[in-house]
Amino acid sequence: MELAFAASVYPTNVKRVIYEIRPHSSKLVTNKRRSFHKKFLCSVAVAPDRNRVSEVELENKKHNLLLAVQDTQRGLAATADQRSIIEEALVSVEGYNMGAPLDMAVLDGTWRLQYTSAPDVVVLLEAAARLPFFQVGQIFQKFECRDQLRGGVIRNVVRWSIPNLLEEQEGATLVVSAKFDVVSVRNIYLQFEEIKVQDINISEQLQALIAPALLPRSFLSLQILQFLRTFRAQVPVRNPGTGSMADRRRSVGGLYYLSYLDQNMLLGRAVGGGGVFVFTKAQPLEL
Template sequence: MDLAFVPPLYPPKGNRAIYEFKPFSSALHRNLYSQRTSPCLATAATQTSQASEFVVENKKHDLLRAIQETKRGLVATADQCSSIEDALVSVEGYNMGLPIDLVKLDGTWRLQYTSAPDVLILFEAAARLPFIQVGQIFQKFECRDQSNGGVIRNVVQWSIPTLLDVNMH
């Protein structure tokens, strides 16, 4: 099951990011590392019936449909942002406040949408400067078997075509 969630790097309301779990391929790229230690915190709803699981899955699909055509948030209109926020709140409404199994959270999640200005500025720069390309953006959660909550790494793939390919961690 894919989870949509808001990572703890952003405030609970306002700036949002939606990630989808995807395996991270290790291509040959130059890597730049920076690390921020953050607790791996998330919650998941306990599903008591197949009917409620079906409703949750429909809400997730509604959320994913709402973020389509926004170029990861870069071209989202005010109406789209409102619709996305409503869909996100609807998915979060099934969150019973129970801590999630960190084994499920552990892994690499690909950015699908964000309203966070510190990420949107990357997309805006790439749109204005044709020599910069922003590739995929991931968050890597390393929280399996961690007593301190774990580590979250932001990974940004970017390049200057024909000159430099870089992964920033």
């Protein structure tokens, strides 16, 4: 903290008192009469710590952003007025480290989705809201790039379920994997590689139907249970266009602008009107 002194050490209106110390004596003897009738005045002006003020302002803006998205069901129920308020709060936070290079060590890890306006994610949330046999749980982005300089791997993770057949909220996991390259200070280019369904957790009702607890479990029923629990389906992502075979074999890709990043918040924008994303740091995911 910087201190600005508004008065000198010896005020002009106070007499200086000089002390001398005699050898082998701990007592102080003055050659002038002590003068205590005047007070020593020193006014101190404390200069504000600009870095500290900026940190407090930033945390307040991040808090306001999270409050704005809190009741929107991750963007599904956001009204036009709410989206306007959220966009204003986003821009306010994004202004704090615009132009700063991406820190791969900070980006690395698991991020939980709090809000999005991306159509491909909102339509998934809409399907879960309308269809009684489909549930969507937590949605994550997992970056694997700690020891990389110009890129890494990103995995979009969706927990989903089918009531009565799979466990609630986390009955199965959908993983969309992509490689990414840093193409500018804040832009990364995604090349999607595959879609995978894994981690099937069947419900107790389905387990009882396949292999009733009161009856001896047959080899076939045990095989079915084992198959469901270890089931994993992988589908490569390819360009659906009608061009040449080489063009259709190319991975689907797109630009993604990481507009803000710190230890506990990640903001992104899909370039080309693909929507915005608000993430907060989450516990590591094992996939």
